[in-house]
Amino acid sequence: MCDVDDTEVHDVSSALEYWPAPPPWGWSADDLDHLPSKGPNGEPDFFKRVELIDGALVFISPQRRFHQSLIRGLTERLDAEAPSHLSAVQRMDVKLGERTRPRPDVMVIDAEAAADNARTFYQAREVRLVIEIVSPESVERDRKLKPLRYAEAGIPHFWRVEESDGRPVVYVYERDPATGAYTPTGIHHGHLAVQVPFPFEVDLDRLVT
Incomplete structure (x- = not known):
């Protein structure tokens, strides 16, 4: 795990070190443009259906x-x-x-x-x-x-x-x-x-x- 410093700019890779918990500094809106194509354990399209609500990632269910x-x-x-x-x-x-x-x-x-x-x-x-x-x-x-x-x-x-x-x-x-x-x-x-x-x-x- 990486050390937390609120004044530091964190990238998505350091945030994913805390998965499945959110990073201590929280997710930002701009992070969504830099999420990887695969999940933390290699799951394909893991972040394809995700949105950010109050700093938390919310995974969207399949549509009927x-x-x-x-x-x-x-x-x-x-x-x-x-x-x-x-x-x-x-x-x-x-x-x-x-x-x-x-x-x-x-x-x-x-x-x-x-x-x-x-x-x-x-x-x-x-x-x-x-x-x-x-x-x-x-x-x-x-x-x-x-x-x-x-x-x-x-x-x-x-x-x-x-x-x-x-x-x-x-x-x-x-x-x-x-x-x-x-x-x-x-x-x-x-x-x-x-x-x-x-x-x-x-x-x-x-x-x-």
Whole structure:
């Protein structure tokens, strides 16, 4: 193990010496760009599905078909209807701070940022909407922790998608600039129609059939 000095700049290889515990100085958002292709014991693609929440690495569970269909369908529909200065992307990171870099299911971002094919993450100021599709293992993060962090970072719109009897339900939130917190603006079953961040309408049930 390497000695810990809070003033020292640590690299990913020294952090992995503490695996599976996090390094004493914690993981940083920039570490995710330098994780190895294999895990500490040679596991292939070990860090491929990982995000950083408050300095802790969180491993994302495999997606169900329901989840995958919604990601693809919402991304395609949002991108088709977005004004020219915005674009929809899926499964890309957003850097919320030095210790938090989640990977939302879908985002609407500035088109200029989306045009840069070298990017591995976007800044919160480039994001207009974040969508999280809840999985059984992500309920607490998607309902409580992530919305709090997205709102603190100033992202104006957040949608949470849940499953009810095999059908998607969308919970829509808008950030109140007075409180800096999200305020619910609607719960949508079967059909979603909103005016912000731009006029958008979709048959939700058709996205998963």
